[in-house]
Amino acid sequence: MKGSYLKIAEGYELIATGFRELAEVKEAHEKKAAPETIQEITETPAKAEPLKEEATKVTLEDVRAVLAVKTREGKTQKVKALLNEFGADKLSSVPEDKLADLIAKAEVL
Structure with a gap:
């Protein structure tokens, strides 16, 4: 049961990260930032990959x-x-x- 709660928490962390990135992209767009700045902001963080692997692990x-x-x-x-x-x-x-x-x-x- 404890593992299930951890998976849910990790999922919420991914969602929060996505919302933060979305807010940053919107803010950058509103300021009419250079295209390379928007590209840097929208890149997926490296730490998100291991969480996806754990999510597919069958328990x-x-x-x-x-x-x-x-x-x-x-x-x-x-x-x-x-x-x-x-x-x-x-x-x-x-x-x-x-x-x-x-x-x-x-x-x-």
């Missing part, structure tokens, strides 16, 4: 949510078979590096 909670939906749809046996396919009898036994593959297969059940 145990993400997989658990998808599997819960499939179970509620009456696909409990298929969910169990899918876990067995990954060599696990329960979700927490699935290695982290295989969670992305698991969620991809679970979504098409």
Whole structure:
């Protein structure tokens, strides 16, 4: 749960950064700044890239949510078979590096 809140906070930080950049661009435009100044302002900060990578990382909670939906749809046996396919009898036994593959297969059940 703590990780989810951190991801949300990081998302808000990205949004705030975007609004700051937008305000700077608008201010520069209003002052009729030189084109190279506007280009410098609108460049994406380098620190935003690692956050995007983390956002695409599949977590145990993400997989658990998808599997819960499939179970509620009456696909409990298929969910169990899918876990067995990954060599696990329960979700927490699935290695982290295989969670992305698991969620991809679970979504098409």
